Amino acid sequence: MTQLDRLSVYHWLNAWCIKPVGGALVRQEPEYILLALMGSPLKKIMLCSSEKEIFSVEEQVMVQHSVIINNMIEDGSYNHEESKIPLDCVDSKTLKKVIDYCTHHTHHHNDNQEDLEAWDAQFLNVDSNGLYDLLMAANYLEIRNLLDLIYGTIKNMIKGKKIDEIRRIFNIKDHGFTPEEEEQNRKEYPHFY
Amino acid sequence: MAEIDRWWNLHPDLLYQITEHLYFYDDYIRLRLVCKEWNSKLSSIPHHKRNPWLLLPGTTHDSSLNHILDKEQIYHVMFPDFDINDNLIYGSGYGWLITVVISNGAIRMLNPFTKSHLDLPPISTFPDVVRYHRDWWHVGEYVLVELSDGSIYTIDAISFHKYEIWKIVISSPPDNEDFMAVAIYGECGNLAVCKLNDKRWTDIPMEEISPLFQDVIFFQDKIYAVDFDTNLYEFDKKVIMDELGKKPRPQLVPLLTSIGGICEPPPPAKLATHYNCSMNKYVIGCVDGSLLMIVKHDDWAMKMLHICNKFDVFKLTKNSKEWSRIHSLEDYAVMIGYNSSVQMFPGKSPYCKANHIYYTDNQVVLHTPGEPSLQDMGILNLEDTKTNKILPNVEWVCPPTWLLP
Numbered sequence: 001m002t003q004l005d006r007l008s009v010y011h012w013l014n015a016w017c018i019k020p021v022g023g024a025l026v027r028q029e030p031e032y033i034l035l036a037l038m039g040s041p042l043k044k045i046m047l048c049s050s051e052k053e054i055f056s057v058e059e060q061v062m063v064q065h066s067v068i069i070n071n072m073i074e075d076g077s078y079n080h081e082e083s084k085i086p087l088d089c090v091d092s093k094t095l096k097k098v099i100d101y102c103t104h105h106t107h108h109h110n111d112n113q114e115d116l117e118a119w120d121a122q123f124l125n126v127d128s129n130g131l132y133d134l135l136m137a138a139n140y141l142e143i144r145n146l147l148d149l150i151y152g153t154i155k156n157m158i159k160g161k162k163i164d165e166i167r168r169i170f171n172i173k174d175h176g177f178t179p180e181e182e183e184q185n186r187k188e189y190p191h192f193y
Numbered sequence: 194m195a196e197i198d199r200w201w202n203l204h205p206d207l208l209y210q211i212t213e214h215l216y217f218y219d220d221y222i223r224l225r226l227v228c229k230e231w232n233s234k235l236s237s238i239p240h241h242k243r244n245p246w247l248l249l250p251g252t253t254h255d256s257s258l259n260h261i262l263d264k265e266q267i268y269h270v271m272f273p274d275f276d277i278n279d280n281l282i283y284g285s286g287y288g289w290l291i292t293v294v295i296s297n298g299a300i301r302m303l304n305p306f307t308k309s310h311l312d313l314p315p316i317s318t319f320p321d322v323v324r325y326h327r328d329w330w331h332v333g334e335y336v337l338v339e340l341s342d343g344s345i346y347t348i349d350a351i352s353f354h355k356y357e358i359w360k361i362v363i364s365s366p367p368d369n370e371d372f373m374a375v376a377i378y379g380e381c382g383n384l385a386v387c388k389l390n391d392k393r394w395t396d397i398p399m400e401e402i403s404p405l406f407q408d409v410i411f412f413q414d415k416i417y418a419v420d421f422d423t424n425l426y427e428f429d430k431k432v433i434m435d436e437l438g439k440k441p442r443p444q445l446v447p448l449l450t451s452i453g454g455i456c457e458p459p460p461p462a463k464l465a466t467h468y469n470c471s472m473n474k475y476v477i478g479c480v481d482g483s484l485l486m487i488v489k490h491d492d493w494a495m496k497m498l499h500i501c502n503k504f505d506v507f508k509l510t511k512n513s514k515e516w517s518r519i520h521s522l523e524d525y526a527v528m529i530g531y532n533s534s535v536q537m538f539p540g541k542s543p544y545c546k547a548n549h550i551y552y553t554d555n556q557v558v559l560h561t562p563g564e565p566s567l568q569d570m571g572i573l574n575l576e577d578t579k580t581n582k583i584l585p586n587v588e589w590v591c592p593p594t595w596l597l598p
Contacts, residue, residue: 172227
């Protein structure tokens with residue numbers, strides 16, 4: 001999709017009888033997001049996954065959520081015309097999910113708490129591998145609210161569970177204790193096993 | 194990288210972040226039991242936890258307790274040689290409890306988290322003890338005690354062990370080489386100190402014959418103590434440390450002026466006292482270098498059942514010349530009782546709230562000896578001055594106390 005210049009946006013909006021209210025008007029369509037802010041043309045940035053796949057996402061969205069990306073934009077190390085941000089430690093599947101999260105939260109931040117929480121719960125309905133990837137990505141990109149969400153989920157995966165169950169959930173096949181150590185643990189904390 | 198090993202190999206920083214989101218100590222223990230890697234990356238005591246613990250001495254067979262305390266937040270600790278009926282807790286700090294064994298006057302430090310223990314010099318080595326005695330006319334052992342004015346009285350050993358000490362405060366965990374313990378002791382509420390491996394307690398001499406100290410803390414290399422009349426005393430810990438290190442052990446007598454004395458600022462406004470009411474004072478050091486004094490007003494009912502009425506809070510800013518009264522602790526909470534009085538920063542913790550005073554009873558003298566008694570414990574919200582009592586209908590042989598890891 002090509003960049004629309006400000007004038008074109010304005011005519012387009014007029015044609016559809018959508019008036020800019022206040023500073024911004026956002027239409028919630030996944031294919032294109034229009035920002036009728038006086039002066040700023042639509043700004044997108046390119047994120048590149050470890051599998052060399054390019055994702056185009058609105059700058060506003062990523063800047064709002066990711067401290068790393070915000071810093072890159074602010075200190076000018078990102079050039080809109082040419083560059084893409086390489087994220088070598090995030091694969092495409094995870095990157096898409098992260099972008100999904102940020103986008104949803106930017107556009108739906110006025111939704112009521114229950115709906116947001118329901119969406120978050122659905123979002124994190126992944127297996128332990130997927131969760132691990134998300135944790136790594138959110139940590140790398142420093143997305144605070146996604147991290148809190150993930151840690152909250154991890155907490156629930158541990159809370160009140162038996163040790164063997166926790167090992168199964170986190171896919172830890174070999175616990176690494178010697179037989180003596182494991183026996184000692186079981187003796188000292190029998191109610192956890 | 195193999196998919197199987199990923200959680201196992203979690204970076205310590207991320208593992209730490211997970212523990213930051215855990216509220217139950219049990220879950221912290223679970224994390225350490227899951228695998229060796231996590232076990233090695235997490236310390237056995239969660240130092241970063243800001244949640245205070247309320248230590249409830251009891252036995253697991255005590256059915257009345259089990260009924261009330263049936264919640265996840267209760268963590269049971271087994272101490273094989275800790276007899277509930279023979280111990281009283283007179284101090285708590287840095288995760289350690291300081292207990293007095295009633296039957297033999299031993300003073301022990303116990304860590305419920307690591308299960309370690311070590312001994313401090315026993316009560317028999319306190320400066321006011323003349324000697325222990327056993328003879329035909331008395332039942333059991335008794336003690337000859339010398340008061341500051343030179344007079345001597347006798348008291349049976351069991352009662353002596355129970356009431357000799359008002360409170361014991363430690364300066365740091367005992368693995369620190371600057372470790373020192375200070376005790377408020379005796380009829381006159383004097384101060385005595387000891388270091389690790391000392392054989393005796395050494396008196397801090399005062400000009401006052403009976404200062405009646407009510408609280409003492411270590412703060413910024415000094416020892417601060419508040420007496421019955423809300424006077425604040427300051428002592429130099431380093432000077433005391435040095436003197437204690439000398440051989441042979443000198444008496445601290447000549448050092449009165451260099452050790453310290455009454456602090457410059459006069460006490461806060463004279464507090465109205467009235468019949469049948471006592472005031473207990475606590476002093477706390479704050480992160481910004483200022484000192485807080487908390488005055489707890491108690492009313493006694495006929496059955497020694499004291500009910501806490503109100504608190505006054507005073508603040509002495511660093512280098513200031515006078516105390517000022519404050520009505521809010523802002524973002525902080527304080528915990529007082531037998532524990533080393535502390536200020537806490539609860540942050541987002543749901544178990545510790547800002548601008549609250551968490552208090553437990555620390556007046557064992559008011560309780561009938563040997564019998565379980567009700568305790569005055571609660572949480573006061575300074576904003577609306579409402580108090581939530583903690584377990585008001587449970588009787589304790591050994592009073593509960595706050596414990597901070």
